[in-house]
Amino acid sequence: MASILAVDDSASMRQMVTFTLQGAGYEVVEAQDGEQALGIAQSTKVNLVLTDVNMPNMDGIALIGALRALPHYKFTPILMLTTESALEKKQEGKAAGATGWIVKPFNPDQLLATIKKVLG
Amino acid sequence: MAIDITQFRQVFFEESLEGLDAMESGLLQLAEGTPAEETINTIFRAAHTIKGGGGTFGFQELTSFTHVLESLLDEMRSGRRLVTQEAISLLLQAVDVLRSMLVALQAGTEIDQTQVTEFQTQLEALWHGTAEVTPHPSAPVKTAGDPVRSPVSVGWHITFQPCPTMLQTGNDPLRMFRELETLGTLTVQVDMTRLPAFADLAPETCYLSWELTLHGAVSREQVSAVFEWVEDDCALSLTPLSVPQVPEDVPSLPSPEPAAGVERRAGVERRQSTAAADMNSIRVNIAKIDALINTVGELVITQAMLSQLRDGFDMRHLDKLRDGLDQLERNTRELQESVMSIRMLPISFAFNRFPRLVHDLSQQLGKKVQLTISGEQTELDKTVMEKIGDPLLHLVRNALDHGIESPARRSEVGKPETGCLHLHAYHQGGAIVIEVSDDGTGLNRDKILRKAREQGLVGEDETPSDEQIYALIFQAGFSTAETISEISGRGVGMDVVWSNIKDLGGTIAVFSEGGNGTTFTIRLPLTLATLDGQLVRVGGETYIVPLVAIVESVQIDTTLIHTVAGQSTLYKLRDDYLPIVRLGDLFCVQQAGGAGSEDLLMVVESAGRKIGLIVDELHGQQQVVIKSLETNFRRIEGVSGATILGDGMVALILDIAGLLRLAQYRGGMSIELQRGETARYAA
Numbered sequence: 001m002a003s004i005l006a007v008d009d010s011a012s013m014r015q016m017v018t019f020t021l022q023g024a025g026y027e028v029v030e031a032q033d034g035e036q037a038l039g040i041a042q043s044t045k046v047n048l049v050l051t052d053v054n055m056p057n058m059d060g061i062a063l064i065g066a067l068r069a070l071p072h073y074k075f076t077p078i079l080m081l082t083t084e085s086a087l088e089k090k091q092e093g094k095a096a097g098a099t100g101w102i103v104k105p106f107n108p109d110q111l112l113a114t115i116k117k118v119l120g
Numbered sequence: 121m122a123i124d125i126t127q128f129r130q131v132f133f134e135e136s137l138e139g140l141d142a143m144e145s146g147l148l149q150l151a152e153g154t155p156a157e158e159t160i161n162t163i164f165r166a167a168h169t170i171k172g173g174g175g176t177f178g179f180q181e182l183t184s185f186t187h188v189l190e191s192l193l194d195e196m197r198s199g200r201r202l203v204t205q206e207a208i209s210l211l212l213q214a215v216d217v218l219r220s221m222l223v224a225l226q227a228g229t230e231i232d233q234t235q236v237t238e239f240q241t242q243l244e245a246l247w248h249g250t251a252e253v254t255p256h257p258s259a260p261v262k263t264a265g266d267p268v269r270s271p272v273s274v275g276w277h278i279t280f281q282p283c284p285t286m287l288q289t290g291n292d293p294l295r296m297f298r299e300l301e302t303l304g305t306l307t308v309q310v311d312m313t314r315l316p317a318f319a320d321l322a323p324e325t326c327y328l329s330w331e332l333t334l335h336g337a338v339s340r341e342q343v344s345a346v347f348e349w350v351e352d353d354c355a356l357s358l359t360p361l362s363v364p365q366v367p368e369d370v371p372s373l374p375s376p377e378p379a380a381g382v383e384r385r386a387g388v389e390r391r392q393s394t395a396a397a398d399m400n401s402i403r404v405n406i407a408k409i410d411a412l413i414n415t416v417g418e419l420v421i422t423q424a425m426l427s428q429l430r431d432g433f434d435m436r437h438l439d440k441l442r443d444g445l446d447q448l449e450r451n452t453r454e455l456q457e458s459v460m461s462i463r464m465l466p467i468s469f470a471f472n473r474f475p476r477l478v479h480d481l482s483q484q485l486g487k488k489v490q491l492t493i494s495g496e497q498t499e500l501d502k503t504v505m506e507k508i509g510d511p512l513l514h515l516v517r518n519a520l521d522h523g524i525e526s527p528a529r530r531s532e533v534g535k536p537e538t539g540c541l542h543l544h545a546y547h548q549g550g551a552i553v554i555e556v557s558d559d560g561t562g563l564n565r566d567k568i569l570r571k572a573r574e575q576g577l578v579g580e581d582e583t584p585s586d587e588q589i590y591a592l593i594f595q596a597g598f599s600t601a602e603t604i605s606e607i608s609g610r611g612v613g614m615d616v617v618w619s620n621i622k623d624l625g626g627t628i629a630v631f632s633e634g635g636n637g638t639t640f641t642i643r644l645p646l647t648l649a650t651l652d653g654q655l656v657r658v659g660g661e662t663y664i665v666p667l668v669a670i671v672e673s674v675q676i677d678t679t680l681i682h683t684v685a686g687q688s689t690l691y692k693l694r695d696d697y698l699p700i701v702r703l704g705d706l707f708c709v710q711q712a713g714g715a716g717s718e719d720l721l722m723v724v725e726s727a728g729r730k731i732g733l734i735v736d737e738l739h740g741q742q743q744v745v746i747k748s749l750e751t752n753f754r755r756i757e758g759v760s761g762a763t764i765l766g767d768g769m770v771a772l773i774l775d776i777a778g779l780l781r782l783a784q785y786r787g788g789m790s791i792e793l794q795r796g797e798t799a800r801y802a803a
Contacts, residue, residue: 009165009169010135010169010172010173011131011134011135011403012128012129012131012132012135012173012177013169013172013173013176015128015131016125016128016176016177019127019128054164054165054168054169055165056161056162056165068288074288074324075287075288075290076290077290077291078289078290081172083168083171083172091352094289094349094352094353097288097289097290098289098290099289099290099291099349100291100348100349101349104172104175104176105172105174105175105176105183106176107125107176108125117295117299118295
């Protein structure tokens with residue numbers, strides 16, 4: 001089954017995302033900021049990265065940029081979790097190499113629908 | 121798939137409340153005029169998380185309130201708005217409002233709507249009023265739900281020409297076509313005209329473009345949504361297939377309001393969350409759990425080794441058995457430490473409320489105070505932490521109220537205008553030490569002594585040490601305002617602080633240099649679950665004396681025992697006279713012999729008072745697990761609990777403070793006499 005790296009500094013969001021994805025049969029690896037996520041990504045290959053934008057240590061945009069620089073993450077779908085108000089963040093994310101985004105707030109069904117879209 | 125989102129609410133509440141604490145301390149740092157970028161970021165992130173979570177977990181009221189807050193902070197973060205004192209105090213109040221909202225939501229009670237609305241208006245006024253940029257109308261936060269649909273066409277002709285670099289963002293045309301297929305019947309025609317000769321082909325570049333026809337009742341938004349992520353990375357044109365022509369710009373119909381239904385469901389969810397609110401949980405660092413799992417793993421290995429040894433054991437394996445048992449002991453100890461550490465939290469949890477308190481209170485009192493905190497990573501048991509909060513609060517309040525002088529007064533006596541208040545914590549032995557010190561006016565030794573003489577607490581001819589004089593402020597009778605107001609007012613409620621700390625098995629001491637401030641030193645056990653004890657034998661019984669209470673143990677010299685009027689017995693220890701008591705007499709246990717020289721005298725101390733206990737024998741020292749006597753039997757004066765020894769016997773743990781009371785009662789000693797003695801032998 002496809003594996004997903006879920007990155008968010010908020011424990012409740014992470015828990016919700018993980019629970020939802022695991023319920024749908026995905027394998028989930030969690031990270032609480034960009035730095036940790038990058039560390040995980042360097043040693044493992046996942047099928048999809050799902051990242052929050054505002055995080056301590058390394059934010060989502062920086063993480064996306066760093067991931068795209070890794071050879072084995074060149075074409076991996078990376079989705080960012082963003083709020084509607086952060087339009088410029090979407091642009092920044094795209095510029096850094098994000099595949100797409102999921103707008104917060106979202107419910108588990110919307111999350112799964114979007115993931116399915118990317119993972120096929 | 122239906123997922124019950126309410127199950128994550130508890131975590132959300134905890135995290136949000138923590139976020140608020142972080143916001144608060146960040147704002148206070150800003151108030152001190154250090155606008156570090158990371159501080160503002162932290163504050164912003166906390167607000168952002170609450171807003172996002174609020175929307176996701178179904179708390180619209182939180183989301184709309186936080187929205188304005190977040191926008192303000194975002195402007196500060198990006199430097200578009202100046203950070204003013206006024207804005208900071210408004211934001212601090214907003215933190216309070218949010219906190220009360222969260223608490224109400226968690227408990228399932230009503231939110232104070234008037235307060236929230238009023239405050240939201242204030243925040244909005246600040247946002248719109250003085251922002252240097254034109255405020256964009258506050259975007260109503262859309263709830264998680266279906267997007268509004270515009271009129272539907274019978275189908276679409278789509279021209280899709282990705283820019284060459286599109287693949288590098290991880291987008292894949294194939295995926296989009298699959299998604300389109302789910303909307304209707306799709307025919308795809310690829311345009312390969314841009315494809316270069318094979319030798320020139322760069323494998324990561326997209327050269328293809330497509331002509332697609334989608335038949336079906338599909339809206340423009342639905343089609344655009346498929347290409348949403350790549351709309352800037354491609355040339356895309358959508359043409360509706362002919363008849364029936366539907367005007368494209370018809371305003372979308374408002375979706376029917378499912379208000380009543382939603383309302384009712386929300387009510388039900390609230391009730392459910394009430395039950396969850398009582399759940400008391402603790403967040404544990406993963407490293408601690410890993411350590412625990414590791415230790416359990418080792419324990420299992422040891423157990424396997426021992427059981428292997430059992431099969432076909434003979435004396436040649438004795439060494440191996442001994443090794444195994446040693447290992448078992450080590451594992452058990454490690455396991456105990458790991459489990460204990462799970463209950464341990466850094467004391468910053470208790471300290472964190474103080475920056476705000478000091479900020480508010482010093483403004484209120486018109487004083488300038490700088491609070492410094494150190495050792496906030498020192499860990500202690502969660503239960504101890506919860507109980508130490510109030511005494512600490514009391515000490516800090518007192519220091520601000522009565523300790524630190526007004527700026528005018530301070531410059532008069534040649535001190536800097538800004539007073540210092542310092543909170544410090546560190547580990548010492550099996551205890552945590554917390555110091556609360558200020559550089560204020562200090563305690564007035566002479567006045568306390570005079571008052572104590574008036575009240576008969578100290579005899580006229582006695583010269584108690586400074587330490588003993590200061591300790592008098594913890595006496596219940598010493599707390600009247602008139603007694604102490606002109607000195608510093610510190611007497612108020614100090615007896616409560618003292619008894620709270622005593623209940624935790626801790627001690628408090630005060631040190632003051634007249635005019636140069638006061639330091640309170642609180643010493644607490646790290647945990648209430650175990651205790652380092654000294655095993656003593658009295659007759660046929662074994663008792664446990666808390667190690668912290670023991671001052672020293674000496675061999676009794678019978679010539680030094682003096683019996684004074686009544687039945688009380690004193691022992692001349694060096695230059696002091698010490699009341700002594702035979703433990704056997706107190707507990708009605710047959711104790712061998714008289715006051716023979718074989719006996720041992722154990723000097724113990726509680727709250728600055730000492731007493732000598734006569735015991736038969738000292739056994740080892742060990743850490744014991746405290747079992748409550750009250751839940752299993754009933755309360756006994758002089759005994760704080762019980763434990764089970766290695767041989768399965770129950771041993772009682774002595775409560776030294778209780779023993780002192782008991783000894784006074786039995787010995788017929790008046791409290792005044794006891795005090796006088798204490799003063800004399802320590803002088």
